[in-house]
Amino acid sequence: GAVVSQHPSWVICKSGTSVKIECRSLDFQATTMFWYRQFPKQSLMLMATSNEGSKATYEQGVEKDKFLINHASLTLSTLTVTSAHPEDSSFYICSARVGDREQYFGPGTRLTVT
Amino acid sequence: GQNIDQPTEMTATEGAIVQINCTYQTSGFNGLFWYQQHAGEAPTFLSYNVLDGLEEKGRFSSFLSRSKGYSYLLLKELQMKDSASYLCAVLDSNYQLIWGAGTKLIIKP
Numbered sequence: 001g002a003v004v005s006q007h008p009s010w011v012i013c014k015s016g017t018s019v020k021i022e023c024r025s026l027d028f029q030a031t032t033m034f035w036y037r038q039f040p041k042q043s044l045m046l047m048a049t050s051n052e053g054s055k056a057t058y059e060q061g062v063e064k065d066k067f068l069i070n071h072a073s074l075t076l077s078t079l080t081v082t083s084a085h086p087e088d089s090s091f092y093i094c095s096a097r098v099g100d101r102e103q104y105f106g107p108g109t110r111l112t113v114t
Numbered sequence: 115g116q117n118i119d120q121p122t123e124m125t126a127t128e129g130a131i132v133q134i135n136c137t138y139q140t141s142g143f144n145g146l147f148w149y150q151q152h153a154g155e156a157p158t159f160l161s162y163n164v165l166d167g168l169e170e171k172g173r174f175s176s177f178l179s180r181s182k183g184y185s186y187l188l189l190k191e192l193q194m195k196d197s198a199s200y201l202c203a204v205l206d207s208n209y210q211l212i213w214g215a216g217t218k219l220i221i222k223p
Contacts, residue, residue, distance in 0.1 A: 001116075042215070043213050106156060
């Protein structure tokens, strides 16, 4: 159990366009989902914490108008990268928390902005 | 501030044993996780410790000492597929995961 999926697994887009990434908990309900970004050879960086039905809490330095997060249901959260630029190219990973403890990670989405 | 330290890189031989250390200083403690991450993939859960002592799970074991702010991940009978990054993460008083930078483990035949 505790499977998290992400879609798409990789995407290439042109500079200035927007990209939406979906994160779904397949066999459980997740009240809290997290969005991370990971640059090559670096650790995970938390971008925001998303609670179902309320606004996401963004980490310092993350632009909320650029990275739009919507947690519409207990099984779905979306991250939209608006007006993407090459520096936004990264590996984006979501996770869903079960209770107060363990986080289960999605497989990640590799975004390349040309 | 909150800080988690682990070695950047380690090298070991196939069939051997390796211990990856992690020390932490966080605001509160609600458990420590170890994750494995292969290149280009998301992390996968390995272990969770919240009480002092050793937790064994097959070839992998994880140890915690809360008084020392210290944990280690022990990998036995190393296989080539164990080549990966190993991430230490602590759940702080706000139930927020604080991540270490990861230890890249290289297994040589």
